[in-house]
Amino acid sequence: MxxxxxxxxxxxxxxxxxxxxxxxxxxxxxxxxxxxxxxxxxxxxxxxxxxxxxxxxxxxxxxxxxxxxxxxxxxxxxxxxxxxxxxxxxxxxxxxxxxxxxxxxxxxxxxxxxxxxxxxxxxxxxxxxxxxxxxxxxxxxxxxxxxxxxxxxxxxxxxxxxxxxxxxxxxxxxxxxxxxxxxxxxxxxxxxxxxxxxxxxxxxxxxxxxxxxxxxxxxxxxxxxxxxxxxxxxxxxxxxxxxxxxxxxxxxxxxxxxxxxxxxxxxxxxxxxxxxxxxxxxxxxxxxxxxxxxxxxxxxxxxxxxxxxxxDVNGYANLLKNEKNEFLKKKKKIQENVKHIKLTQKLYKITEHIFQALQEEVEKCNPDLLHLFNLLKNVKIVLPKKYMLKLNEITDGMTHLEDAVRKMGYPSLDGDNVEENVLLVNEAKAAIEGFLSLQRGIVLAARQVNEYIRRETTTRGVTTSANGVTARATDSPLGDRASLLSLDELEKLQKMHKRINERVEDYADRRSHSVFQYQNSMMKDFHNDIGKLNGLIEIYTSQISLLIGKGLVA
Known part of the structure; x- marks a missing residue:
């Protein structure tokens, strides 16, 4: 046995x-x-x-x-x-x-x-x-x-x-x-x-x-x-x-x-x-x-x-290379997304800046307009036709100004479309430039009217009290050459001015904190994904190198 x-x-x-x-x-x-x-x-x-x-x-x-x-x-x-x-x-x-x-x-x-x-x-x-x-x-x-x-x-x-x-x-x-x-x-x-x-x-x-x-x-x-x-x-x-x-x-x-x-x-x-x-x-x-x-x-x-x-061990090497290339493509796509988000955040900051600058310019012009409204409250004040035309320009300008600020809108940016975002911000900048140009014309006319009233009241003994009530020592000598701005028109003008200021202030107060928080969270995830992909790319490169080191593939 x-x-x-x-x-x-x-x-x-x-x-x-x-x-x-x-x-x-x-x-x-x-x-x-x-x-x-x-x-x-x-x-x-x-x-x-x-x-x-x-x-x-x-x-x-x-x-x-x-x-x-x-x-x-x-x-x-x-x-x-x-x-x-x-x-x-x-x-x-x-x-x-x-x-x-x-x-x-x-x-x-x-x-x-x-x-x-x-x-x-x-x-x-x-x-x-x-x-x-x-x-x-x-x-x-x-x-x-x-x-x-x-x-x-x-x-x-x-x-x-x-x-x-x-x-x-x-x-x-x-x-x-x-x-x-x-x-x-x-x-x-x-x-x-x-x-x-x-x-x-x-x-x-x-x-x-x-x-x-x-x-x-x-x-x-x-x-x-x-x-x-x-x-x-x-x-x-x-x-x-x-x-x-x-x-x-x-x-x-x-x-x-x-x-x-x-x-x-x-x-x-x-x-x-x-x-x-x-x-x-x-x-x-x-x-x-x-x-x-x-x-x-x-x-x-x-x-x-x-x-x-x-x-066919080359088939294995090709498989590894294809997988590595896919990881590289994914990494490139994520990097583009991160780049787009950063550009979009930059555009958000530019948008905030231009609307804050708009408010600053509007506030610079407010004293001249408010002073004009205060002077026009005195019903005894009469103006020559030349300056009444200036008032008409101001009224028409304010109407166009309100329409411009309403159409201007606040750009809503898309994180995936940088080109569209740039276009929207440029359109907003152009709209603001148009708004400010129109406002400059209105303020210039208001200053001219204010200067005329100041000069005429000083010459003819018109005094203005602290509460804005004007007293005239003598009657106006303008006679038939003068026209009077009605109180209704003045009130309408003041309301337009108020609405314009409110809209501009609303735009200036807008912030992108919540958007930034969301996008920053996304970028954190993207960076983590990039880190993982970098690791995978390195690992697949090592596996390919191992095949080469063993002499299995060229």
């Missing part, structure tokens, strides 16, 4: 190994040399075997939304940028990169899968049980052993039957015994013990032809048959234990939502076509976690088979 060796390692040692595998140690540092194109292709094709082993689970796997932007980035680059928490494949890269799921052929050249690569069975170095730290190691002869394909099939059938019965019925089932099976953890702690000591009892009916009956040609009797793994089945059984244990470990750590029976069902189609090996080659491990896994799993809409992707 060929003995198998059982190597027991502590849980801590195995976890330490797994941790080292997961770390982002650069390929150059760990191996001293970059992989060749041929080496990369070999690694990539081996990783396909691992991915297809978990194909059903990976199709339904929900990645963390926060890692989506980094789905094309490998472990080393993420480690370099302190972004290990954003590694989409952190939980699964140990199962995909630390272990190899080699395909094997039957003597007839058939496999349980679509194709086989003729690698044959290698030396089984380690199982995949993390919890108990037990690994099975033995030297294999050519696979399969005596009995050919039927041997593996019979071994698989018994293996699956045992697992299902023990899982469903528990430890108390007398018809099946699964040695060293931990039902709660769903792992086989001792593969050698399981394959040597597990058994299943089945009732069957056997015809005994040696004893005849007078009623029938023979009689049938029920017997209980005990099934166990034969010596020539042990190697296949141990290989199946390793596949099952690895599946269970990955199910708990990565695909936690799957039922306990999943691994027995999922492994069934691979038990005679795959064998598990521990990968010792650091080049393989780092190339897998740094390049192959993010390349094969990160492409959401490939349009190519995994094999085609492995033969």
């Amino acid at each position: 060929k003995r198998k060796k059982v190597l027991s390692f502590s849980v801590g040692f195995f976890l330490l190994c797994c941790t080292l595998i997961g770390l982002g140690i650069s390929l150059a540092d760990s191996s001293g040399e970059a992989p060749s194109q041929e080496s990369f292709l070999s690694t990539c094709m081996h990783v396909i075997d691992a991915i297809t082993f978990y194909e059903d689970e990976l199709q339904n796997y929900k990645y963390d939304d926060e890692c989506a932007a980094y789905r094309h980035i490998g472990n080393t680059v993420l480690e370099k940028h302190n972004l290990s928490n954003y590694n989409c494949y952190a939980k699964m890269q140990k199962a995909l990169c630390k272990l190899s799921y080699a395909r094997v052929e039957t003597p007839e050249g058939e496999t349980a899968e679509e194709h086989a690569d003729g690698k044959g069975e290698r030396e089984l170095r380690e199982g995949a049980t993390e919890e108990n730290g037990t690994y099975v190691e033995h030297q294999r002869e050519d696979f399969p052993t005596e009995g050919g394909a039927d041997t593996c099939t019979r071994t698989k059938d018994l293996f699956i039957s045992l697992l299902r019965k023990c899982t469903e019925r528990g430890y108390g089932d007398t018809t099946a015994h699964c040695a060293s099976l931990d039902i709660e953890k769903n792992v086989i702690s001792d593969g050698e013990l399981f394959c040597e000591s597990s058994f299943e009892r089945k009732k069957s009916v056997q015809e005994n032809g040696g004893n005849k009956s007078v009623y029938v040609n023979g009689y049938k009797k029920g017997i209980t048959e005990t099934l166990h793994f034969e010596e020539h089945q042990r190697d296949d059984c141990i290989g199946m234990v390793n596949l099952f244990n690895n599946c269970s470990t990955v199910r708990r750590s990565v695909f936690a939502g799957l039922p306990l029976t999943h691994c027995a069902e999922q492994s069934e189609k691979y038990l005679c076509s795959r064998r598990l090996h521990k990968m010792e080659d650091k080049n393989y491990i780092y190339t897998c976690s740094d390049v192959v896994v993010p390349y094969l799993l990160g492409a959401s809409n490939r349009g190519k088979t995994y094999s085609q992707m492995c033969h």
